[in-house]
Amino acid sequence: MTLVLIVEDDPDIAEGLRFNLAREGLEAVIALTGEQGLTAALDQRRPPALILLDLMLPGMSGTELCRRLRREPQTRRTPIIMLTARTSEADRVGGLDLGADDYITKPFSVRELLARVRAVLRRADETTVPSYSDGRLAIDFADMRVNCEGANVKLTRKEFALLEMLAKTSGRVATRQQILDNVWGYEYYGDTRTLDVHIRRLRQKLGACGDCIETVVGVGYRFIGSAKVSDR
Numbered sequence: 001m002t003l004v005l006i007v008e009d010d011p012d013i014a015e016g017l018r019f020n021l022a023r024e025g026l027e028a029v030i031a032l033t034g035e036q037g038l039t040a041a042l043d044q045r046r047p048p049a050l051i052l053l054d055l056m057l058p059g060m061s062g063t064e065l066c067r068r069l070r071r072e073p074q075t076r077r078t079p080i081i082m083l084t085a086r087t088s089e090a091d092r093v094g095g096l097d098l099g100a101d102d103y104i105t106k107p108f109s110v111r112e113l114l115a116r117v118r119a120v121l122r123r124a125d126e127t128t129v130p131s132y133s134d135g136r137l138a139i140d141f142a143d144m145r146v147n148c149e150g151a152n153v154k155l156t157r158k159e160f161a162l163l164e165m166l167a168k169t170s171g172r173v174a175t176r177q178q179i180l181d182n183v184w185g186y187e188y189y190g191d192t193r194t195l196d197v198h199i200r201r202l203r204q205k206l207g208a209c210g211d212c213i214e215t216v217v218g219v220g221y222r223f224i225g226s227a228k229v230s231d232r
Contacts, residue, residue: 066099139164
């Protein structure tokens with residue numbers, strides 16, 4: 001069974017989540033503190049496929065735990081859905097920038113939560129391709145490494161997530177909203193110009209491989225690969 005780690009200090013909420021996940025055919029374990037959550041997340045015998053993370057935790061906060069998990073090789077790619085009573089746009093963006101895959105504010109609908117869980121797990125299943133290479137541009141999705149014409153390219157976490165999402169849907173047009181949903185999360189309500197700024201910076205950092213991302217005017221972007229560009 002798919003294992004979900006619930007890091008939540010309210011026992012009633014945690015047990016309610018476990019009960020509803022079980023009805024979906026998902027096994028769940030509970031950690032009541034950030035420290036317990038870190039230990040459970042790094043358990044190599046039973047690694048979680050998804051982490052539901054409350055931000056307001058005793059001891060190590062959910063924010064710090066998310067930061068720690070994204071630094072660990074074992075949990076760098078583990079999907080994280082943040083659960084919090086904080087509702088401001090700054091809090092949502094901050095959580096997503098830390099590496100969370102989605103953000104749900106309390107109180108939340110159980111049906112909505114389960115739909116988000118299914119969506120995140122589905123995206124994780126669809127993105128298991130380990131790497132991309134076309135002769136000029138190489139992307140290692142597991143280790144988050146990018147190489148263009150033999151030179152390493154340093155990207156921020158958000159820039160890498162953006163490149164990864166486009167590369168894994170190579171040849172298909174991704175609308176601005178689809179990209180925002182996948183990279184920034186379903187709760188993002190900011191200006192879509194944020195995406196255009198990130199694309200511009202990403203192209204600049206990729207240098208000679210920057211033309212691998214094609215603008216589809218009025219719609220979004222498409223990954224076309226750098227080898228094709230070189231052949232033009």
